[in-house]
Amino acid sequence: MRGLDAAPPAPFARIPPLAPGMRIGLYGGSFNPAHEAHRAASLLALKRLRLDRVWWLVTPGNPLKDNRALPPLDARLAQARAVADHPALLPTGLEAGLGTRFSFDTVAALVRRFPGVHFVWLMGADNLAAFHRWQHWREIAALVPIAIIDRPGCTFAAMASPAAQALARWRVPESEAAVLPLLRPPAWVFLHGLKSPLSSTQLRAQG
Template identity: 60%
Template sequence: MNEVSAGRPSVAKGVPLYTEGMRIGLLGGSFNPPHLAHRAISLFAIKRLRLDRVWWLVSPGNPLKDNDRLHDLRRRAEAARLIADDPRIEITCLESVIGTRYTADTISYLRRRASGLRFVWIMGADNLAQFHRWQNWQRIAAQVPIAVIDRPPQSFRALTAPAAQALARYRVSENQARRLATLRAPAWVFLTGLKINLSSTGLRNPDGSWKSGT
């Protein structure tokens, strides 16, 4: 398990157990709080992309967001485990372990540390819309295939955003989604059909506390 202790956890505890050749989806975020949409996206990706596991990368803090109301990392990780409730979804605080908040660094580390795995980065359409603002986003796209999950009404904004336009020639058709993990990056797919519309923002009170039941 990837518990966060008072001291810095070992690197080994930051990476979930795996076997060589697994197809792993990576879903990063603050999970502040985690919710059923995170679970639904993960199970949807497992089915459509033929993944063996999805790893939730619980971030110490998003560089593009105000983190003043971010809850304790341990609490977010423990809440994520309760919400995930599926042996195919693993929770890790890897970014805290290796000392980064940037996805590009996290992916570079994982590709070195677990080179026998086939990784896919998973993001919602809302993240594709601002992907060009991520640090070293071109390096991310060059390192792992990306699966974008449609989140209406973000579809048009996402697909016309700078990153989507820059990567347009590398987009693969949705009926080829099951092959994505085996493709050489850059490669990405836009997946439609998931009907759920929850967000962490909508599950927080104005003071930043989590609403009852989350």
């Protein structure tokens, strides 16, 4: 809990403007670096789920990764904004402002503060394959609908994963993706159509 005497969060750590009834996709990651596949996945979700905004939750540090070589948050945010280059795609460091480290805590805080907003958790198929390793992953699925964006080479591992099997009965047909943000969780959809094989890991290796 932020103390009464604490300084307000830096501008990049503030929660972006929103209003009741909005559909907002939450796309978390270190974005090290952000790239065109992030943008393409966001635009696909924006269209297929009929979202008003997609927030790129640029994390201060991924709890599942070694963060010692991670560039500063403000630098990654600046680079992400340059890549996003779209009025509905909003990179934000709000997790730094909220003081949350795990995705569950971030989602829980947003749902609690803004009950009239329709949040949807967005993630690539590669993350679904490892979703069962996330802290409180079942609780995330119980808080907000989830949209999985397919990635080349990740489909089989994602759909065979423990999380996909555990959530199988709540999967929504892709043809009904537009109603996902309005559904009571748990509910999830698997979106096809993203062709880019880019990943942040590959780009760092090339650099």
